[in-house]
Amino acid sequence: MDKQLSPNDLAALISRCTGVTVTGEQVTDAGRSFADLGVDSLGLMGVLAELQRNHGMSRSVDMQPNQSPRELLALLGGRA
Amino acid sequence: MNAVVTGLGVIAPSGIGVDEFWPAVRDGHVALGPLGRIEPNPYPVVVAGEVSGFEPDAWIDPRITVQTDRFTHFALAAAAMALRDADLDPATVPPFGFGVVTASYSGGVEFGQREIERLWKNGPEHVGPYQSIAWFYAACTGQISIGNGLRGPSGVLVADEAGGLDAFATAGGELSRGAKAMLVGGAEAPFCPYAVCCQLGLGLLSPGEDPTTAYLPFTTHANGFTPGEGGAMLVVEDEESARARGADARAVVAGHCATYTGTQRFDRSAEGLLRAAEGALAEAGVDAADVDAVFLDAMAGQDADAAEAEAVRRLFGERADRVPVTAPKTGYGRCYAGAAVLDVAAAVLAIEHGAVPPTPGVRDCRFDFDLVTGAARAADIRTVLVLSRGLHGGNSALVLRHP
Amino acid sequence: MTRRVVVTGLGVVAPGGNGTKAFWELLTSGRTATRPISLFDAEGFRSRIAAECDFDPVDAGLGPAEVARMDRYVQFAAVAADEAWRRAEVDVEDPWRLGVCMGSAVGGTTLLELDYVATSHAGADWLVDERLASPFLHRALSPAALAGEVADRVGARGPVRTVSTGCTAGLDAVGHAARLIEEDRADVVVTGASESPISPIAVACFDAIRATSARNDDPAHAARPFDRDRDGFVIGEGAAVLVLEEWEHAHRRGAVVHAEVAGFATRSNAYHMTGLKPDGVEMAEAVRRAMEQARLGPSDVDYINAHGSGTRQNDRHETDAFRRVFGERAYEVPVSSIKSMIGHSLGAIGSIELAACVLALTNGVVPPTANLDTPDPECDLDYVPHTARERDLRAVLSVGSGFGGFQSAVVLTRVGRS
Incomplete structure (x- = not known):
């Protein structure tokens, strides 16, 4: 597991994979889901696949667009 | 058909939007240049028609940009332009009354090459979630439908270049069955290494290295066509609906016909083109004598050009050397599924402006038809015939009329 | 005057058997033709199962030059077209009135990938070496090649084109072909669809969005439309070709008429x-318009051939669409998905399903939905589990749903000998 992924890193990764501009603050906002940010199911699958490939995240992790980037960050062991 | 063109959106090497495209086409500007999208370029095709200065973000939601290929960027941007040009808000059209038909040839190859490289270099888990929706031929129709809330009848035709004309007949059929408006067109972005690799096998691309002489159909120097990227989307409406909302009919889509004379047997295409032209004119309720201008396919192969010239000669008979014919695509390249669609856009503009645009670069035409060269020719254009041949053997003709 | 369109020829290449006879035997037996992928080494892929055709192009009658020139999906179509054309016994009076309209979603993917691997040295080079490409690669780039090959076999000189609306292409191609006849652009159109998508890139792209079943240890039970325990579709391959003919044209020559293509939308x-949205509003609209063209009401439809891909969202979406159109009658009409047996062959499946519908009409048998052990509680219609059912059928509906948001519907009706 990559312990170094910061909210800003995750935000940049989400932006790159989905085309949605996301900030580090939005990533740590518990009330904001992927869907709220404009990330759909395909976009979220792209984010998860990228984390699994290059950041050591377990392949068993699954998330839905109604969950939040903050939950994802917590799963990654980052500073939420 | 009771279909009228009310809006144009064009993305071509000659210009983005009709305000750039028409002056360039009218003045015979040559927009061909070195194939710069592949750098370095190891391939035996040096000259191409590339769209420069296109910024997808100016037209498309960045979320959509990352999940689509360049051919879909072109189509989405052209659709947005066409709707704006038609001053038509899709929300004002009855639900299920607005559809989309696009023509395609190669799909999203550049996107596909990136993903297939990841697969073979790194493994299956490296293929991203957008490959399934970016590469396939239906990407443009689907994204245009979703992006603009169009829930009407939609379609995707693949008949190479000729499919660009067939799309108008398909849309016309939907309008006659009750649709109120259709976005019709197609776009192509065939300049990534693998797409070029595929096209080279055609044996039809010009190896010429000089942009001013690479693509010279109808001359003794004709030695293949120069490929181009880009395309167009047009808003085509039911005549009654367009009138009811006070929209200007720019041209009437009056008739279409398609024939087939064998894959890469362009030597046999004369009769196919002739019958397609006659069929389209018959559907439009006009004769060959009524045709004021012809937009040619211009394959730039010796046999193919001779067959097209023969079709024109047989269609017009005595009058063959007096009907202005033209191939503006020598100025920006043959854009595959976008090629005939761009011809339709140019034909609508020719009707509006009363001018037959020239065939840039071509001077010494070897056939005894009236090929417009040099500068545009002023003319009162009531009826235009557009001809197109597909690489796999289709011959299509579309008749457009002054409203 | 309205020109009506009838089916006078049929040909099929499908998993579990080539030819119409073997195809129908499989469907009515309720057996499944899904198995571990053998067409490539699927080690490392999430989904490693498929419904493959046991197809040898030479045994199927193609010559060496044809085998060399044609990609696998074109070979399927050529063989299916030969069967359909032979059975239709059309004596072509005017080839300019004979058209071809074929469907495919991903076209020449198999050859495109094979040649990509060769020209890129297995992904090492972005600047692929075109000198290593097959001489037929250019035909793989555009699925217009599919319609062209079929046109050359039957001598068509009329409109020839391919429809490529993703997973509804098989229905849309037949619908488009019927329009060509209705609009008086042709008298006879050879139509259908073909697909051979069982290649690494296509399997990987469905892996990436988890659309396909990962029940790799039990392939025979992996395609489970409308079942609570489904986990996605099983990719398939194959082709079906139908000869469509204008009613009077067929009547004049005394042709055997299998069915009428009565409506499409x-x-x-x-x-x-x-x-997909949970509601099936758009699919319902397509079904209504197709039934309107066929002049049929909800009580007239005797069988619904579902899209039934076996994804949760699809099964609920189309069940909602059927309830919207048919109301209480939806609970009386048998609905089934042959994808449970022959997988989902993307752009081809719509035509293969229409072939099944023609056979259902002429034989008076509804094919079953295999593997439907425990229905999804949200899917409460009669999905004909496991066993085929004899039933007098006068009109059948086939629907499709695909990437891009397309929803299509075709209505076929029974007709006697003309």
């Missing part, structure tokens, strides 16, 4: 490239 959901 397609609508888009304008919602998402892959996602």
Whole structure:
């Protein structure tokens, strides 16, 4: 597991994979889901696949667009 | 058909939007240049028609940009332009009354090459979630439908270049069955290494290295066509609906016909083109004598050009050397599924402006038809015939009329 | 005057058997033709199962030059077209009135990938070496090649084109072909669809969005439309070809008429490239318009051939669409998905399903939905589990749903000998 992924890193990764501009603050906002940010199911699958490939995240992790980037960050062991 | 063109959106090497495209086409500007999208370029095709200065973000939601290929960027941007040009808000059209038909040839190859490289270099888990929706031929129709809330009848035709004309007949059929408006067109972005690799096998691309002489159909120097990227989307409406909302009919889509004379047997295409032209004119309720201008396919192969010239000669008979014919695509390249669609856009503009645009670069035409060269020719254009041949053997003709 | 369209020829290449006879035997037996992928080494892929055709192009009658020139999906179509054309016994009076309209979603993917691997040295080079490409690669780039090959076999000189609306292409191609006849652009159109998508890139792209079943240890039970325990579709391959003919044209020559193509419509959901809304409003609209063209009401439809891909969102979406159109009658009409037996062959499946519908009409048998052990509680219609059912059928509906948001519907009706 990559312990170094910061909210800003995750935000940049989400932006790159989905085309949605996301900030580090939005990533740590518990009330904001992927869907709220404009990330759909395909976009979220792209984010998860990228984390699994290059950041050591377990392949068993699954998330839905109604969950939040903050939950994802917590799963990654980052500073939420 | 009771279909009228009310809006144009064009993305071509000659210009983005009709305000750039028409002056360039009218003045015979040559927009061909070195194939710069592949750098370095190891391939035996040096000259191409590339769209420069296109910024997808100016037209498309960045979320959509990352999940689509360049051919879909072109189509989405052209659709947005066409709707704006038609001053038509899709929300004002009855639900299920607005559809989309696009023509395609190669799909999203550049996107596909990136993903297939990841697969073979790194493994299956490296293929991203957008490959399934970016590469396939239906990407443009689907994204245009979703992006603009169009829930009407939609379609995707693949008949190479000729499919660009067939799309108008398909849309016309939907309008006659009750649709109120259709976005019709197609776009192509065939300049990534693998797409070029595929096209080279055609044996039809010009190896010429000089942009001013690479693509010279109808001359003794004709030695293949120069490929181009880009395309167009047009808003085509039911005549009654367009009138009811006070929209200007720019041209009437009056008739279409398609024939087939064998894959890469362009030597046999004369009769196919002739019958397609006659069929389209018959559907439009006009004769060959009524045709004021012809937009040619211009394959730039010796046999193919001779067959097209023969079709024109047989269609017009005595009058063959007096009907202005033209191939503006020598100025920006043959854009595959976008090629005939761009011809339709140019034909609508020719009707509006009363001018037959020239065939840039071509001077010494070897056939005894009236090929417009040099500068545009002023003319009162009531009826235009557009001809197109597909690489796999289709011959299509579309008749457009002054409203 | 309305020109009516009838089916006078049929040919099939499908998993579990080539030719119409073997195809129908499989469907009515309720057996499944899904198995571990053998067409490539699928080690490392999430989904490693498929419904493959046991197809040898030479045994199927193609010559060496044809085998060399044609990609696998074109070979399927050529063989299916030969069967359909032979059975139709059309004596072509005017080839300029004979058209071809074929469907495919991903076209020449198999050859495109094979030659990509060769020209890129297995992904090492972005600047592929075109000198290593097959001489037929250019035909793989555009699925117009599919329609062209079929046109050359039957001598067509009329409109020839391919329809490529993703997973509804098989229905849309037949619908488009019927329009060509209705609009008086042709008298006879050879139509259908073909697909051979069982290649690494196509399997990987469905892996990436988890659309396909990962029940790799039990392939025979992996395709489970409308079942609570489904986990996605099983990719398939194959082709079906139908000869469509204008009613009077068929009547004059005393042709055997299998069915009438009585209605067709397609609508888009304008919602998402892959996602479906829980409601089936747009599919319902397509079905209504197709039934309207066929002049049929809800009580006239005797069988619904479902899209039934075996994804949760699809099964609920189309069940809702059927309830919207048919109301209480939806609970009386048998609904089944042959994808449970022969998988989902993307752009081809719509035509293969129409072939099944023609056979259902002429034989008076509804094919079953295999593997439907425990229905999804949200899917409460009669999905004909496991066993085929004899039933007098006069009109059948086939629907399809695909990436891009396309929803299509075709209505076929029974006709006697003309």
